[in-house]
Amino acid sequence: MSESVGVGEAGGSPVLDGYRHMYSGKVRDLYVPIGDDGVEADDRLLLVASNRLSAYDWMMSPEIPDKGEVLTRLSLWWFDQLADLVPNHVVSTDVPDAVAGRAVVVRRLEMLKVEAIARAYLTGGGLEEYERGGSVSGVVLPEGLVDGSRLPSPVFTPTTKAPVGEHDLPMAPDEVEAELGADVAAEVSRLTRAILARGNEIAGERGILIADTKVEFGVAPDGSGGLVLADEVLTPDSSRFWPAELWEPGHPQPSFDKQFVREWLTSAESGWSRSSGEAPPELPAHVVEQTRAKYVEAYERLTGETF
Template identity: 90%
Template sequence: MTTSLELPGYEHIYSGKVRDLYAPVGADGAVVPDQLLLVASNRLSAYDWMMSPEIPDKGEVLTRLSLWWFDQLSDLVPNHVVSTDVPAAVAGRAVLVRKLDMLKVEAIARAYLTGGGLEEYHAKGSVSGVALPDGLVDGSRLPEPVFTPTTKAPVGEHDLPMTYAEVEAQLGADVAAEVSRLTRAILARGNEIAADRGILIADTKVEFGLAPDGSGGLVLADEVLTPDSSRFWPADLWEPGHPQPSYDKQFVRDWLTSPESGWSKSSGEAPPELPAHVVEQTRAKYVEAYERLTGQTF
């Protein structure tokens, strides 16, 4: 159960799995209509369950890394950031952003084959309807990034794969084409930059919105190329044919499905508490990813 903070000058409007949204309130007591305060919590979700306890500093790592990436991607796509001047209680893990009409599609691109994409490839030889070459294995690099969208399910429900035709039906042909192009371009740019820093970005999820007045094109929102929204692999340990070590929450997923946790995904029961060593190692992985990518000490 998430509890909202009391932030003077802001009104709590929504809490998702890992983020809380507040609306700025003007001096006249009216809500500012075109801006939101986006607060990244230290909560972590895996397999659509909220984990306990939280991961210390996670919200700040993701916020700072997203801000760094927004700068690296600014020539590709505009982003939603207005200001990092935020209340002291959420300093470092909150951003004032433009209020957008968010697209109801999870925009995902894959540069390497693993996870749910690998399962579909084994079954059909394709991912999201995109035919792939024969003979690929867990961790294979794809010939080029592939757009593999999913639905955006409510909290507690599973996102489901979408075909490109379904995305076109949801968004219209022009917006769907631009979402696909930008998602793949963001992952390609991310890998260009990360490769020099010893990290491979296997796949990523990004979110786009449109200005409510219909002006302008797509705006990149939420977070971008973080360990929560992407799979980060150490480049020097990359070896196709089995699951790769990672700098992201896959580490938590792997523990949950290990004999040590004693939990089964299919049980329908809530996962156990994360032991201290998993919490500490998860934090360390997030911080290491941030430091390796940005060159800055956290």
């Protein structure tokens, strides 16, 4: 498999010998391996992390250098830390040279149609919902919480899984049960909160608070086995990372994640309005460079490795 090489680009996704491009999401591209006999594998996929970055459901331009490799290497590290909690989809890191470092071979799964989100600290959309009614996704929270407040325990706050370009919408507990069934919904909630709690145990020792995170689960196509953790886990794309030494509830926190890009987009410097319906402007070089630096710093602080 590792002898395959890139022979061009198709729609921003690499063309790979021995693979058929299957799907492109906001950040990742999926390929089906093709054997020497021309038969497509029905149990495996190649998952490639691009350098694309999305914010407010818009794809940003230009891309962030090395982002795909940071996400892939960090996810692999976290899969190891979480192995006793939940199985993951990784089969092999033997991938084509053209995507080396930012791709993995994974099990083919039926993905659940719910974005599994857990929050350990109150901010962003969770804060907005709390300020409207004192609860988040049906979970009543204590009075007096502010931006950045630590929650008594991680809260499950799922959303719909919208197509690219559309907005994910909050899901109430009964909607999740209707989509997944009561038993699976309960297990998704338990595992999502457990992953965030474990993440904060480990990250806290390294000076990082994980405010919230999004994870994805799938099941084997034949229905055998339980839930499998897929896609990415506890990365700067799927989570809010805050430097613990600067944590101060009452205002937005500094971050190691793409919140930095969101804040630039809503600043006077960008001149862009979320309500305009127009595409955001190109990211200036200093924002691209600082975003890359933040992703790399998060990776190095968490893993203890030099990128």
